[in-house]
Amino acid sequence: MRVSLFFLSNGNASEPKIHTESPRPRILNEETAVVKFLREHYGITVSKLTRLVGYVDLNYHVTARDVQSNLYIDEVPGEGFFLKISNSDDSKRPAFLSAVTAMMEHLRQKGLACQKTVRSISGHMITQISSPSCSSGRPVTYLASVRTFLPGQVLARTRLSPQMLYDLGAFTAHLTQSLQ
Numbered sequence: 001m002r003v004s005l006f007f008l009s010n011g012n013a014s015e016p017k018i019h020t021e022s023p024r025p026r027i028l029n030e031e032t033a034v035v036k037f038l039r040e041h042y043g044i045t046v047s048k049l050t051r052l053v054g055y056v057d058l059n060y061h062v063t064a065r066d067v068q069s070n071l072y073i074d075e076v077p078g079e080g081f082f083l084k085i086s087n088s089d090d091s092k093r094p095a096f097l098s099a100v101t102a103m104m105e106h107l108r109q110k111g112l113a114c115q116k117t118v119r120s121i122s123g124h125m126i127t128q129i130s131s132p133s134c135s136s137g138r139p140v141t142y143l144a145s146v147r148t149f150l151p152g153q154v155l156a157r158t159r160l161s162p163q164m165l166y167d168l169g170a171f172t173a174h175l176t177q178s179l180q
Helices: 030-042 094-109 162-178
Strands: 044-052 058-067 081-085 127-132 139-148
Touching (some): 030 058, 030 081, 030 127, 094 139, 094 162
16 A cells, blocks of 8 residues: 555644634635636646545645646646645745645655645746635635645545555654654
């Protein structure tokens, strides 16, 4: 079993917050806006967009037909791309998102299966997507990143065998050592 690492949480468990409004991004005409965003900021022509599970972020598996005008993408990855649109709380903390990106790159260099962040046409690893607020109509801006897609199964939905638990332990040990 190959264990890989990807991040779906907002990573801010130490600061409990009471929200009167969900921090989950709300984007007007979501699918159309996301396809346009990917084309304009990453040069990605979308052939299929699949919404993925996410706690407070919007996550998508993006299958691309082609990529144009992006010098940072050599070829369309066979598995596609992963788009993460961060929640409103994390979108106010770009340093946190930059740290997550740097940590994932560090782990990749240490040999862990980890998503690789894809740069936008302008060379940025984190970009902005704006949409009129559903409640006020004023523009709301969220931070977004595109990464390579890592296929796999959610561990909670997998029947665990002794070998899988062993592999998970070995992966966790490698992760711990790589972060020191």
